[in-house]
Amino acid sequence: MGAFLACDWGTTNLRAWVLGESGSVQAHKEFPQLGVSRLQPGEAAKRFRDEIRPALRAEGLPALLCGMIGSTLGWTVVPYDRCPTSLEDLAGALHAVLPDVHIVPGVSCPGVTGASDVMRGEETQILGWVSMDPARAAGRHLICHPGTHAKWALVEDGRLVRFATAMTGELFAVLRKHSVLRTDDEPGDEAAFAEGVEAAGEGDALSSRLFSARGRIVADGKPAGTAADYLSGLLIGAEVAGTPALLGVEAGAPVQLIGDLALCRWYRQALSLRGVSSEVCDGEEAALAGLAALHGRTA
Amino acid sequence: MGAFLACDWGTTNLRAWVLGESGSVQAHKEFPQLGVSRLQPGEAAKRFRDEIRPALRAEGLPALLCGMIGSTLGWTVVPYDRCPTSLEDLAGALHAVLPDVHIVPGVSCPGVTGASDVMRGEETQILGWVSMDPARAAGRHLICHPGTHAKWALVEDGRLVRFATAMTGELFAVLRKHSVLRTDDEPGDEAAFAEGVEAAGEGDALSSRLFSARGRIVADGKPAGTAADYLSGLLIGAEVAGTPALLGVEAGAPVQLIGDLALCRWYRQALSLRGVSSEVCDGEEAALAGLAALHGRTA
Numbered sequence: 175m176g177a178f179l180a181c182d183w184g185t186t187n188l189r190a191w192v193l194g195e196s197g198s199v200q201a202h203k204e205f206p207q208l209g210v211s212r213l214q215p216g217e218a219a220k221r222f223r224d225e226i227r228p229a230l231r232a233e234g235l236p237a238l239l240c241g242m243i244g245s246t247l248g249w250t251v252v253p254y255d256r257c258p259t260s261l262e263d264l265a266g267a268l269h270a271v272l273p274d275v276h277i278v279p280g281v282s283c284p285g286v287t288g289a290s291d292v293m294r295g296e297e298t299q300i301l302g303w304v305s306m307d308p309a310r311a312a313g314r315h316l317i318c319h320p321g322t323h324a325k326w327a328l329v330e331d332g333r334l335v336r337f338a339t340a341m342t343g344e345l346f347a348v349l350r351k352h353s354v355l356r357t358d359d360e361p362g363d364e365a366a367f368a369e370g371v372e373a374a375g376e377g378d379a380l381s382s383r384l385f386s387a388r389g390r391i392v393a394d395g396k397p398a399g400t401a402a403d404y405l406s407g408l409l410i411g412a413e414v415a416g417t418p419a420l421l422g423v424e425a426g427a428p429v430q431l432i433g434d435l436a437l438c439r440w441y442r443q444a445l446s447l448r449g450v451s452s453e454v455c456d457g458e459e460a461a462l463a464g465l466a467a468l469h470g471r472t473a
Numbered sequence: 474m475g476a477f478l479a480c481d482w483g484t485t486n487l488r489a490w491v492l493g494e495s496g497s498v499q500a501h502k503e504f505p506q507l508g509v510s511r512l513q514p515g516e517a518a519k520r521f522r523d524e525i526r527p528a529l530r531a532e533g534l535p536a537l538l539c540g541m542i543g544s545t546l547g548w549t550v551v552p553y554d555r556c557p558t559s560l561e562d563l564a565g566a567l568h569a570v571l572p573d574v575h576i577v578p579g580v581s582c583p584g585v586t587g588a589s590d591v592m593r594g595e596e597t598q599i600l601g602w603v604s605m606d607p608a609r610a611a612g613r614h615l616i617c618h619p620g621t622h623a624k625w626a627l628v629e630d631g632r633l634v635r636f637a638t639a640m641t642g643e644l645f646a647v648l649r650k651h652s653v654l655r656t657d658d659e660p661g662d663e664a665a666f667a668e669g670v671e672a673a674g675e676g677d678a679l680s681s682r683l684f685s686a687r688g689r690i691v692a693d694g695k696p697a698g699t700a701a702d703y704l705s706g707l708l709i710g711a712e713v714a715g716t717p718a719l720l721g722v723e724a725g726a727p728v729q730l731i732g733d734l735a736l737c738r739w740y741r742q743a744l745s746l747r748g749v750s751s752e753v754c755d756g757e758e759a760a761l762a763g764l765a766a767l768h769g770r771t772a
Binding site for chain 2: 254282285286287288289290291292323326338339340341342344345348349351352353354372373375376377378379380381382383384385386387389390392393394396408409412413416417419420
């Protein structure tokens with residue numbers, strides 16, 4: 175495998191690496207100001223050429239990009255690959271935007287309600303995680319990628335077979351900022367978080383449980399500073415309690431968390447409170463592994 | 474029962490009536506600009522005396538007020554009555570802010586998650602509905618009062634025994650305005666609403682079902698103008714599917730809707746799609762009946 179420029183180019187951030195022939199990281203840089211949501215229409219190619227390539231001294235290298243850069247907001251719209259899909263399938267569906275620059279397609283599948291569900295970027299992390307250990311190529315794995323739009327995915331024998339998106343992160347953000355539950359306090363209180371996880375029950379009737387985040391403050395005298403943690407626990411608790419069944423997975427099945435480490439730790443805590451075991455993998459490492467595995471399959 | 478001035482004084486609106494000795498409405502006026510959320514601290518008494526009484530020519534009459542006027546934002550904070558409670562209990566707990574002006578206390582109960590739940594104003598409508606027909610004084614009734622914070626209440630033998638607040642209306646508002654699901658279109662498409670009710674399943678895993686409101690547009694090509702109806706159906710569908718069980722009521726039990734007629738009709742539609750029968754009572758009539766019944770018990 176020759177050296178290449180690997181980019182995880184998402185909505186709010188761009189992470190770029192130069193991977194050498196041996197697979198070692200020779201350069202690494204983040205560009206939060208180049209997140210897809212901040213790009214002007216049509217300028218992705220120019221900024222890639224004028225800013226990203228020079229910053230990593232990667233002018234002559236082939237490049238592989240994954241994430242929202244393949245969406246309407248990005249460089250160009252890359253059609254979704256359909257589930258089930260694998261690293262081999264994705265490698266065969268890379269989309270060339272320049273002779274030496276390819277974008278990994280996002281993935282779609284029939285969603286849990288019938289409408290289609292979609293992801294862009296997480297597929298590379300999920301299948302990248304699979305590629306990190308040969309033992310993961312067999313059997314079934316339930317994966318959760320927390321975030322604004324969390325992705326729960328089922329991997330069977332190395333193939334991404336189905337997934338569901340949970341809007342938990344966005345629910346937390348809008349309720350915390352715009353609703354009667356609004357609070358400026360930063361989360362960090364584990365006891366209030368655990369109280370919220372408990373209040374989530376089995377993930378049923380979420381809208382009828384949410385108001386308790388206010389009742390415990392105004393009627394029960396709990397400290398207002400714990401409202402954000404309680405709300406976080408309630409939302410994450412409802413998500414981890416209710417989502418596996420939507421994918422046909424039995425309650426209590428272990429969960430592989432992939433993503434931001436701080437956020438994964440809160441999910442791990444919620445799962446643990448429900449007696450569910452989990453492991454955490456840094457999303458950055460998974461993305462890099464996925465891009466390297468895809469590049470290797472095209473070389 | 475002597476004539477009196479009845480006010481349903483809520484967060485966003487104030488409805489006032491003069492009820493004559495025979496119980497007939499002699500005057501009626503709404504004051505949307507006097508909703509509790511628009512009052513300056515400490516000015517409720519003055520505006521009641523200078524604007525409300527004169528507008529209804531009710532200067533000399535005793536007055537009975539219900540709603541958020543008894544909250545921190547209102548005239549004064551009236552302590553909550555606790556469930557179970559009845560019209561007799563509330564009549565005995567009226568709070569005098571002036572010798573001839575009383576406020577109906579709100580009601581609290583242990584909420585479905587353990588934290589306390591609260592209402593102010595709906596108790597008068599719910600028990601007012603009970604008072605409208607002697608047959609309602611016996612047996613069990615499951616009542617839903619839709620709104621920003623919908624109240625689901627259980628009335629047994631004329632007593633409000635338990636309730637739960639569902640933040641459905643506020644979830645709809647914040648998601649529609651501030652999230653990736655935002656849309657400016659007004660609801661009104663019954664087919665998209667029904668699609669949302671179906672997508673709500675049994676009210677489980679709501680956050681993992683919400684994203685379908687986007688998937689059906691961006692991946693399935695459904696008209697963007699139907700997004701608000703689908704979201705409304707999904708949220709109301711999840712509420713009506715999941716909330717009765719939280720109050721210990723079996724699935725399929727008939728529901729008495731009380732409140733805004735247009736909103737009640739959407740709830741009735743969602744219930745009907747689930748095979749649940751319901752009846753609708755105008756919240757204004759119920760409030761008036763409740764205030765009259767309370768006044769009658771103090772006369």
